Amino acid sequence: MIIDAHVHLPTTCNGISFRQKKEQLLHEMANNHINQCIVISDSYPVSDIGSVDDCVTLFEGDDTVHVVGGISPLCNYQEQIVKLKKYLERRQIVGIKLFTGHEKFYLTDERLKQVYELAIQYNVPVLFHSGGPNSKYSQVLSVIEVAKKYPELRLVCCHCFYPYLEQCMSAIETQNVFFDISSIADDISIIPAISNMLKRIIEKAPSRVVFGSDYGGCSQRQHIEFIKGLHLEKSVEEGIFWNNAVEVYQLQ
Numbered sequence: 001m002i003i004d005a006h007v008h009l010p011t012t013c014n015g016i017s018f019r020q021k022k023e024q025l026l027h028e029m030a031n032n033h034i035n036q037c038i039v040i041s042d043s044y045p046v047s048d049i050g051s052v053d054d055c056v057t058l059f060e061g062d063d064t065v066h067v068v069g070g071i072s073p074l075c076n077y078q079e080q081i082v083k084l085k086k087y088l089e090r091r092q093i094v095g096i097k098l099f100t101g102h103e104k105f106y107l108t109d110e111r112l113k114q115v116y117e118l119a120i121q122y123n124v125p126v127l128f129h130s131g132g133p134n135s136k137y138s139q140v141l142s143v144i145e146v147a148k149k150y151p152e153l154r155l156v157c158c159h160c161f162y163p164y165l166e167q168c169m170s171a172i173e174t175q176n177v178f179f180d181i182s183s184i185a186d187d188i189s190i191i192p193a194i195s196n197m198l199k200r201i202i203e204k205a206p207s208r209v210v211f212g213s214d215y216g217g218c219s220q221r222q223h224i225e226f227i228k229g230l231h232l233e234k235s236v237e238e239g240i241f242w243n244n245a246v247e248v249y250q251l252q
């Protein structure tokens with residue numbers, strides 16, 4: 001049983017409809033024996049990966065595909081807050097995503113208080129982008145700062161500060177920080193080093209590591225094989241592939 005807790009609608013064939021992108025995603029899930037997934041929308045109203053409205057509409061009534069809604073303090077912020085609240089109220093989204101680094105705002109930005117409080121109110125996690133060339137916007141000290149300021153909040157670190165996974169170790173004692181491994185198995189040439197670091201993280205926090213692939217941009221199969229290749233204890237592997245995501249996202 002596998003939940004891919006980090007996918008997007010594919011952008012490889014732009015020009016096709018969202019319905020066709022949905023078909024591609026479902027096809028990929030079936031090929032890789034993925035039972036459920038979490039689709040993360042963009043934070044902007046018009047996007048190739050779909051806005052929160054696009055994704056919620058597309059997957060309405062589908063029990064196997066859950067949606068996380070993106071939001072940005074840089075774009076129609078108050079309007080987006082109202083919209084996310086409506087979707088949270090109706091349980092149509094299971095989390096909120098901040099594209100720190102892709103967008104130029106910090107995880108500690110005071111404006112995000114509204115997002116953190118909304119997530120706590122509806123008992124959903126806040127996901128944030130980490131690593132990459134603009135990693136300063138969600139560097140590990142700011143992650144710890146936010147997690148400590150909002151102890152009831154579940155914060156999901158997407159990409160584990162890739163390629164600098166060792167940074168996760170600084171946040172490992174902060175119990176409300178979770179680690180989503182999406183995209184980290186993308187570059188095969190550094191897999192041995194990445195494997196070693198991930199194993200250390202899993203050893204310290206086996207219930208706080210969640211499987212994700214970043215499908216749409218990265219390979220689902222490669223990420224599944226990467227986790228299987230770690231040869232973890234069965235219960236730990238099952239946690240990463242399934243139970244941990246059920247807990248973090250409160251899936252039924």
Ligand SMILES: [Zn+2]
Pocket residue numbers: 006007008040182214
């Ligand atoms: Zn992603």
